[in-house]
Amino acid sequence: ALPIYRTADLTLDQSCRCHPPEYDCDGDGQADCGVWSYPRGRCANRDQCIYEYHYPDAHLGESCRCRRADYDCNGDGQAECGVWDFQKGMCANRVYCAKFHRPSDSSLSESCRCRRCTDPEYHGTAFADPLFRRPNASAFDIMSWGTFRVWADHLETCAPWVMPRDDQAIRNLLAYARSRGYKVRVSGAGHSAGGLVTDGADTRVVVVSLAEYTAPGEWEFNLRELPGGSGRATVNAGWTQLQLYAKVRPLGFFPPAQTAGYFFQLGGIVANSVHGGGYQRGFLHSYVTRMRVMKYDGTIEVIDQEADLRYWRNSFGLLGIILGLEFELETRDQLQMYSVKRRLDDWSAES
Secondary structure: OEEOOOOOOOOOHHHEEOOOOOOOOOOOOOOOOOOEEOOOOEEOOOOOEEEOOOOOOOOHHHHEEEOHHHHOOOOOOOOOOOOEEOOOOEEOOOOOEEEOOOOOOOOOHHHEEEOOOOOHHHOOOHHHOHHHHOOOOOOOOEEEEEEEEOOOOOOEEEEEEEEEOOHHHHHHHHHHHHHHOOEEEEOOOOOOOOOOOOOOOOOOEEEEOOOOOOOOHHHOEEEEEOHHHOEEEEEEOOOEHHHHHHHHHHHOEEOOOOOOOOOOEHHHHHOOOOOOOOOOOOOHHHHEEEEEEEOOOOOEEEEOOHHHHHHHOOOOOOOOEEEEEEEEEEEOOOOOOOOOOOOOOOOOOOO
């Protein structure tokens, strides 16, 4: 029994009640929580217990409840969450877990809680489709990356985030989504504003990234030098700006403009209004001269006319999936990068 006081209790004996499930975390009939450690200023047994006030809790110990609801996502008695992956900089087991910080959390791991994407209400939707959680290679040949979130972690959704590996895998995914009534939304590196890809409200949404995609032939990468020192590079739209620069910069070639994020995916840059960082230059998508795209039915086209390209630029993935891009390049023989130090002799903390 635990001392759980209620307003109508007239004696201390009346406040001795059976261990409710919120205090008996493993169902063995013994209270694991319900005790406040005053020397440490927190709940005792923090591996299993967390401070969570519910009215009419009469003392701090009563607010020390089992973490089970936060970390055991499927009720099997085992914690799926509660571990921070420092190598990836995110919660481990992204299929079930996301970062939901509470003021009482003393570590990043404690902030890794169940995202509740496995709730029964999602059964029959894209959110709970088992083929997206642990994809069958023979069905899709895609990699599951948990569920979609944006770069700053201010939007966590239950929409499956999957990464097809080739054209046929994308076709299979589109056909399956169409047969199930799902909506396919395309993402880049996830640096877009919250809600641009999905706001997490529509349970029919599955998000596709080309991060694991390999393009055929020259559309993986090819460089052509043109008269006058310019060039053209065809490149996988799932590549990042860094991957493109690693290929062209050693040869003295550069896109006319570039943005700050080396990790941005090229397809995402072109499908959005991403600005460049050079004077007298425009959006990065304005320097695309060809695109290889896949439409909703799996057909692939190469778009090379400006009358068509103008609609695919900044299209937000609404016309189809951009698979490959051809960029204008220019030579820069005198490029130098250096730092400048300036000494302020008259400066002081007081002044």
